[in-house]
Amino acid sequence: MSINIIGGGLAGCEAAYQVAKRGIKVNLYDMKPNKKSPAHHSDKLCELVCSNSLKAARKESAAGMLKEEMRMLDSLLMKCADKSKVPAGGALAVDREIFSNLVNEEINNNPNITVINEEVTEIPDGITIMASGPLTSDLLSDKIKTMFGDSLSFYDAAAPIVKFDTVDMNKAFFASRYDKGDGDDYINCPMNKEEYDNFYEALVSAERAPVHDFDVMNPKVYEGCMPIEVMAQRGHDTIRFGPMKPVGLKDPRTGHRPWAVVQLRKENSAGIMYNLVGFQTNLKFPEQKRVFSMIPGLENAEFVRYGVMHRNTFIDSPRILNSDYSVRENKNLFFAGQITGVEGYMESASSGLMAGINAAMRYIGEQTVTLPEYTMIGSLSRYISDETVSKFQPMGANLGVLPELEQRPRDKKERAKAYSDRSFAKLTEFINSRGL
Numbered sequence: 001m002s003i004n005i006i007g008g009g010l011a012g013c014e015a016a017y018q019v020a021k022r023g024i025k026v027n028l029y030d031m032k033p034n035k036k037s038p039a040h041h042s043d044k045l046c047e048l049v050c051s052n053s054l055k056a057a058r059k060e061s062a063a064g065m066l067k068e069e070m071r072m073l074d075s076l077l078m079k080c081a082d083k084s085k086v087p088a089g090g091a092l093a094v095d096r097e098i099f100s101n102l103v104n105e106e107i108n109n110n111p112n113i114t115v116i117n118e119e120v121t122e123i124p125d126g127i128t129i130m131a132s133g134p135l136t137s138d139l140l141s142d143k144i145k146t147m148f149g150d151s152l153s154f155y156d157a158a159a160p161i162v163k164f165d166t167v168d169m170n171k172a173f174f175a176s177r178y179d180k181g182d183g184d185d186y187i188n189c190p191m192n193k194e195e196y197d198n199f200y201e202a203l204v205s206a207e208r209a210p211v212h213d214f215d216v217m218n219p220k221v222y223e224g225c226m227p228i229e230v231m232a233q234r235g236h237d238t239i240r241f242g243p244m245k246p247v248g249l250k251d252p253r254t255g256h257r258p259w260a261v262v263q264l265r266k267e268n269s270a271g272i273m274y275n276l277v278g279f280q281t282n283l284k285f286p287e288q289k290r291v292f293s294m295i296p297g298l299e300n301a302e303f304v305r306y307g308v309m310h311r312n313t314f315i316d317s318p319r320i321l322n323s324d325y326s327v328r329e330n331k332n333l334f335f336a337g338q339i340t341g342v343e344g345y346m347e348s349a350s351s352g353l354m355a356g357i358n359a360a361m362r363y364i365g366e367q368t369v370t371l372p373e374y375t376m377i378g379s380l381s382r383y384i385s386d387e388t389v390s391k392f393q394p395m396g397a398n399l400g401v402l403p404e405l406e407q408r409p410r411d412k413k414e415r416a417k418a419y420s421d422r423s424f425a426k427l428t429e430f431i432n433s434r435g436l
């Protein structure tokens with residue numbers, strides 16, 4: 001008997017390697033080269049569809065920490081990335097051809113892996129990992145939709161998320177409209193008329209990200225999540241009567257209702273991250289930083305995720321998956337990669353790594369594993385399966401998903417180092433105790 005893996009992208013290849021190295025046979029399916037998504041061009045497996053950067057190299061950064069944890073867990077993709085790296089300042093960038101060739105060589109020469117170039121249109125029986133990515137083919141998406149109903153999204157229309165401890169609470173205040181709900185569910189950033197007018201002008205004139213042909217929006221999906229800058233263009237006060245309406249709120253500092261309000265809603269149960277309610281946007285990232293930092297209270301806010309609007313098939317993992325990437329209703333079915341709502345090349349690969357280890361554990365009848373919450377990989381798997389996350393948006397590696405440090409150095413670099421030191425120590429302990 002073999003383990004099936006659907007999709008030979010970043011997550012699928014990493015998962016296949018992890019299963020195969022545990023002595024278990026794998027059938028790895030990919031529809032390439034017979035059929036390709038609009039973003040895939042190469043005939044080979046493990047294609048980097050856009051940038052060749054795998055983000056920050058420094059271990060004392062969220063992205064660097066994730067990659068180091070993957071190295072500690074014998075990641076195939078990290079081995080190939082380290083061998084194919086090209087100079088890129090502080091980032092780990094790769095020669096995409098060499099990177100993909102190295103991965104393909106490993107996969108094709110592995111006696112435990114059989115690559116099958118076929119579009120999968122049914123979810124197979126037996127232990128299976130679904131890693132068909134953000135551009136999963138339509139027929140397979142339909143099957144996933146039949147299984148999970150409306151819990152499958154086709155577009156990612158996400159608002160930016162900021163780290164709570166970087167919001168200036170001398171300007172912003174906690175309150176729910178008409179005092180409904182828990183005290184810290186919403187943070188309100190109040191604006192007076194002048195602040196609103198300046199913000200409005202900056203918002204409508206800010207530079208937008210290009211829309212790709214495969215991002216063409218399905219109007220039905222799109223209507224409910226119009227970009228804030230597009231809504232703003234309808235009229236000077238449209239957003240003041242929409243997401244920025246001040247009704248039911250009183251600024252405790254003035255005792256009055258503000259002219260306009262930006263509300264931030266708690267993103268995770270720990271309250272470390274907050275999202276800007278109704279602020280899904282297609283502005284370029286530096287423009288988001290510039291314009292949204294004009295919001296009173298967010299002048300120095302750290303954005304753990306910028307808003308995006310693009311085609312992205314992903315399941316509502318907090319309602320569907322366990323933290324070991326298995327489906328709650330079917331323990332033999334795993335999901336991995338961007339389709340689980342992790343965001344980014346290496347985040348996708350890291351979930352493939354964990355799904356691969358856990359599918360192998362399931363195969364040999366052992367308990368599956370979730371890495372400690374202090375690790376980036378463990379925190380991401382907990383975040384995507386956290387039932388308290390209500391409006392689920394995909395998430396990349398960032399320090400906001402980690403539990404707070406017991407002692408927080410004031411210096412940003414030292415703080416990042418403390419997070420990574422803690423992660424590597426906990427992961428070493430875990431690897432030794434579980435024999436991973």
Ligand code: FAD
Pocket residue numbers: 006007008009010011012029030031032036037039040045046047048049050051052053118119120121131132133134135136137140311336337338339343344345346348349
């Ligand atoms: P993929 O790498 O896409 O792999 C999925 C595989 O499944 C593909 O090979 C596909 O052919 C196959 N497949 C799909 N349907 C079927 C089927 N029915 N049967 C068989 N095979 C199937 N992240 C970054 O960090 N940096 C970026 O610059 C970046 N740019 C992106 C640009 C675009 C246009 C998109 C869509 C995403 C981008 N991402 C980026 C996000 C994400 O990191 C990548 O999409 C990443 O490749 C996801 O890995 P994956 O393994 O989940 O999916």
